[in-house]
Amino acid sequence: MDLDERKEKILKAIIANYMKTGxxxxxxxxxxxxxxxxxxxxxxxxxxxLEDMGYIIQPYTSAGRIPSDKGYRYYVDEVLRDKELEFSxxxxxxxxxxxxxxHVLKHLAKILASNTNYATxxxxxxxxxxxxxxxxxxxxxxxxxLVVTVFGGNIIRNNIIDVxxxxxxxxxxxxxxxxxxxxxxxxxxxxxxxMITQMKEKAGDLKEVIHILISEIASAFKDATAxxxxxxxxxxxxxxxxxxxxxxxxxxLIDTFEEKEKLKKIFDEADSNSAIQxxxxxxxxxxxxxxxxxITANYELGQGIKGTIxxxxxxxxDYEKVLRTIKECVTQLDDSHGKKDT
Amino acid sequence: MDLDERKEKILKAIIANYMKTGxxxxxxxxxxxxxxxxxxxxxxxxxxxLEDMGYIIQPYTSAGRIPSDKGYRYYVDEVLRDKELEFSxxxxxxxxxxxxxxHVLKHLAKILASNTNYATxxxxxxxxxxxxxxxxxxxxxxxxxLVVTVFGGNIIRNNIIDVxxxxxxxxxxxxxxxxxxxxxxxxxxxxxxxMITQMKEKAGDLKEVIHILISEIASAFKDATAxxxxxxxxxxxxxxxxxxxxxxxxxxLIDTFEEKEKLKKIFDEADSNSAIQxxxxxxxxxxxxxxxxxITANYELGQGIKGTIxxxxxxxxDYEKVLRTIKECVTQLDDSHGKKDT
DNA sequence: AGTTAGCACTCCTCATCAGTGAGTGCTAAT
DNA sequence: ATTAGCACTCACTGATGAGGAGTGCTAACT
Numbered sequence: 001m002d003l004d005e006r007k008e009k010i011l012k013a014i015i016a017n018y019m020k021t022g023x024x025x026x027x028x029x030x031x032x033x034x035x036x037x038x039x040x041x042x043x044x045x046x047x048x049x050l051e052d053m054g055y056i057i058q059p060y061t062s063a064g065r066i067p068s069d070k071g072y073r074y075y076v077d078e079v080l081r082d083k084e085l086e087f088s089x090x091x092x093x094x095x096x097x098x099x100x101x102x103h104v105l106k107h108l109a110k111i112l113a114s115n116t117n118y119a120t121x122x123x124x125x126x127x128x129x130x131x132x133x134x135x136x137x138x139x140x141x142x143x144x145x146l147v148v149t150v151f152g153g154n155i156i157r158n159n160i161i162d163v164x165x166x167x168x169x170x171x172x173x174x175x176x177x178x179x180x181x182x183x184x185x186x187x188x189x190x191x192x193x194x195m196i197t198q199m200k201e202k203a204g205d206l207k208e209v210i211h212i213l214i215s216e217i218a219s220a221f222k223d224a225t226a227x228x229x230x231x232x233x234x235x236x237x238x239x240x241x242x243x244x245x246x247x248x249x250x251x252x253l254i255d256t257f258e259e260k261e262k263l264k265k266i267f268d269e270a271d272s273n274s275a276i277q278x279x280x281x282x283x284x285x286x287x288x289x290x291x292x293x294x295i296t297a298n299y300e301l302g303q304g305i306k307g308t309i310x311x312x313x314x315x316x317x318d319y320e321k322v323l324r325t326i327k328e329c330v331t332q333l334d335d336s337h338g339k340k341d342t
Numbered sequence: 343m344d345l346d347e348r349k350e351k352i353l354k355a356i357i358a359n360y361m362k363t364g365x366x367x368x369x370x371x372x373x374x375x376x377x378x379x380x381x382x383x384x385x386x387x388x389x390x391x392l393e394d395m396g397y398i399i400q401p402y403t404s405a406g407r408i409p410s411d412k413g414y415r416y417y418v419d420e421v422l423r424d425k426e427l428e429f430s431x432x433x434x435x436x437x438x439x440x441x442x443x444x445h446v447l448k449h450l451a452k453i454l455a456s457n458t459n460y461a462t463x464x465x466x467x468x469x470x471x472x473x474x475x476x477x478x479x480x481x482x483x484x485x486x487x488l489v490v491t492v493f494g495g496n497i498i499r500n501n502i503i504d505v506x507x508x509x510x511x512x513x514x515x516x517x518x519x520x521x522x523x524x525x526x527x528x529x530x531x532x533x534x535x536x537m538i539t540q541m542k543e544k545a546g547d548l549k550e551v552i553h554i555l556i557s558e559i560a561s562a563f564k565d566a567t568a569x570x571x572x573x574x575x576x577x578x579x580x581x582x583x584x585x586x587x588x589x590x591x592x593x594x595l596i597d598t599f600e601e602k603e604k605l606k607k608i609f610d611e612a613d614s615n616s617a618i619q620x621x622x623x624x625x626x627x628x629x630x631x632x633x634x635x636x637i638t639a640n641y642e643l644g645q646g647i648k649g650t651i652x653x654x655x656x657x658x659x660d661y662e663k664v665l666r667t668i669k670e671c672v673t674q675l676d677d678s679h680g681k682k683d684t
Numbered sequence: 685a686g687t688t689a690g691c692a693c694t695c696c697t698c699a700t701c702a703g704t705g706a707g708t709g710c711t712a713a714t
Numbered sequence: 715a716t717t718a719g720c721a722c723t724c725a726c727t728g729a730t731g732a733g734g735a736g737t738g739c740t741a742a743c744t
Contacts, residue, residue, distance in 0.1 A: 062725090133482070386738075
């Protein structure tokens with residue numbers, strides 16, 4: 001099943017060439033490569049073998065070959081595997097000057113898009129795994145409480161909750177104290193039944209209120225992706241690749257980028273394993289992106305603040321560059337934010 | 343400068359026909375209309391006149407005519423002016439079930455897009471003209487205060503402000519009391535110098551803190567458009583209109599829709615006059631939309647909650663339908679929300 | 685004088701057709 | 715095992731021409 005050295009060289013050459021031009025690659029083109037000094041006829045035989053093995057495809061008889069999904073997969077897995085993914089020359093301009101996390105991510109998406117020439121999406125951190133820093137409950141209207149939750153990284157979420165009961169100032173103070181002392185430093189996911197019963201015990205009269213508050217808050221954040229923010233940029237980069245920009249295709253892709261809900265699927269999968277993930281063609285978790293490749297990577301800012309970066313491009317995307325860039329990017333996010341978030 | 347009845351009929355017919363087909367309209371097509379019983383030759387003469395007057399354009403010699411911007415303008419101003427814009431059959435499905443304003447608007451954008459077949463954008467309310475309902479200042483870290491401002495319609499904004507000083511609990515209580523009693527019921531724009539000095543006088547020791555808080559809050563909301571939320575939907579509808587969907591054009595349009603900042607220009611203009619606004623072709627405030635028509639309308643949910651709805655389509659869009667729909671939509675927004683926002 | 689029929693002309697669109705070139709597979713010679 | 719040679723395939727290009735939709739103009743008609 002393995003390829004001998006020559007076949008690999010040829011496959012590599014085909015992929016490299018097709019990445020640049022987007023056109024099927026012929027045997028003559030390969031035969032001109034000085035490294036492997038072979039005639040086009042020999043190349044043809046080898047290419048025929050490669051096609052039988054499923055690494056390349058002939059779009060129609062007597063055309064050149066283009067890499068198949070399997071071909072790309074081989075390239076990514078075998079060829080890029082032990083390559084040193086060194087500094088990418090990725091420009092970090094201004095990344096540190098912005099402060100709000102939301103802005104940082106938006107900006108980063110733009111930078112990534114313009115650096116790679118592919119479409120970029122960034123998922124903001126999900127709150128349910130981020131540590132709670134501070135909770136403030138206040139009375140907004142007679143029976144309505146405003147709950148402000150501050151998570152690590154100063155991510156703030158608001159909930160208006162209807163407790164069917166009026167609280168006086170003392171009670172409010174108690175609730176605040178109780179919630180803060182108990183939940184501080186834990187994430188939503190961390191909240192255990194034990195903690196809740198413990199709070200209820202201490203709550204006395206306020207048992208009921210605490211119950212409503214906790215369950216409402218929990219259900220608001222329950223669904224990991226429910227309040228996930230997704231920032232996209234460079235959608236129109238797809239027009240740079242003819243294979244993606246004909247009407248039908250482009251329309252579907254852009255639609256997917258507009259409907260952020262659909263994009264969540266990508267991040268759902270990415271969550272499970274922490275490494276960089278490469279989806280090629282049919283492997284894509286999103287139906288509409290079956291003709292694209294998607295590369296995702298998880299970033300982490302400490303304090304349980306985790307999110308995902310994704311880049312979407314044609315199957316002939318420059319995997320090496322994107323992998324380098326995205327890796328660098330994740331590293332930088334880590335560093336740059338680590339500094340200021342004490 | 344006015345058109346006689348026959349010319350108007352012909353112009354109308356040309357526009358109506360072009361709206362449907364998107365193809366240049368010839369004299370023979372018009373001559374077949376039973377209403378005005380004329381031969382194609384007569385129509386030709388009239389069309390020649392209309393062209394001289396600038397209402398229609400001939401894309402190339404010996405092609406049919408298409409309406410010019412001026413032609414559309416005449417149609418919108420004169421023909422649609424006194425037409426009864428009655429019930430549009432606009433589906434309001436589920437509009438009332440959703441609760442959060444943000445969700446309502448997102449959803450509404452989708453409904454509008456699918457109803458009209460054009461791209462839709464909705465600007466959420468700007469906070470600086472909405473009445474403040476409740477302010478809560480709390481201590482998050484030693485010198486950092488968390489300010490939560492609740493506006494009418496339960497729009498919530500958070501600010502983390504660094505007052506260079508520690509506040510004890512009593513002081514915090516004072517600040518809260520002061521801010522709430524003074525600012526309640528006013529909008530950010532309403533806050534006068536007098537109010538500020540008044541607060542400072544009462545603040546005593548906390549003068550400095552109040553100063554920082556007020557100026558920070560004000561500057562955060564200052565720029566009306568800074569925190570304006572824009573929801574878009576149906577971007578890919580433009581692919582339904584060939585004149586907008588060729589590479590260059592489509593790319594520019596979609597780019598504009600992605601970069602929400604650019605869209606703000608539309609709403610900046612819309613603010614000034616409260617009526618429905620129609621921009622045809624070159625009249626567009628956005629460079630990239632010079633080949634489109636844009637229709638905007640302001641909605642108002644009471645309590646100073648105001649925003650704008652916009653629909654973008656080809657110049658040959660169905661103005662009548664869009665005007666009807668958008669009008670209906672604004673009315674419904676008004677009603678449906680008025681009910682539940684006591 | 686307004687309207688219309690007729691005609692020559694323009695220009696787009698579409699299908700056809702042959703030529704070209706890049707590419708392949710196969711065979712036979714090296 | 716490699717390569718040169720050859721016949722064949724197929725997309726792409728450009729020219730050509732028919733067809734059609736539409737115009738403008740003129741002359742005849744009411």
